[in-house]
Amino acid sequence: MDISEVVRRSGFPASTLRYYEEKGLIASTGRRGLKRLFAPGVLDTLALISLGRSAGFSLDEIAGMFSADGKAQIDRQVLSGKADELDRTIRKLSAMRDGLRHAANCPASDHLACSTFQRLMSNALPGKERP
Structure with a gap:
């Protein structure tokens, strides 16, 4: 899914998606022309990030809740x-x-x-x- 589709489906602006990618919270899978491409699972990751932010977690704390391969590893x-x-x-x-x-x-x-x-x-x- 290209970045415009992720923007449409997630409600996050493209600038936020680029920032989250820069912080290592999400990862693009490639590009189509100048547009970043993302796996469909990015929407679940964005939902977890949004939930974490709503609960008061910092982006750094949220980043610690994901393993190197991007899977959620949330410490109870x-x-x-x-x-x-x-x-x-x-x-x-x-x-x-x-x-x-x-x-x-x-x-x-x-x-x-x-x-x-x-x-x-x-x-x-x-x-x-x-x-």
């Missing part, structure tokens, strides 16, 4: 670690959402007079240790 411990990281992020974002909802509906005349908003501000400090 890495997936578990990323799931734990996502759990921490979800808890943090949920607390932030709840604080913002409280601040939006707080009956205090001044947000700075609200103890809940003060706690939200205090927890926003980057170097603050949290219990």
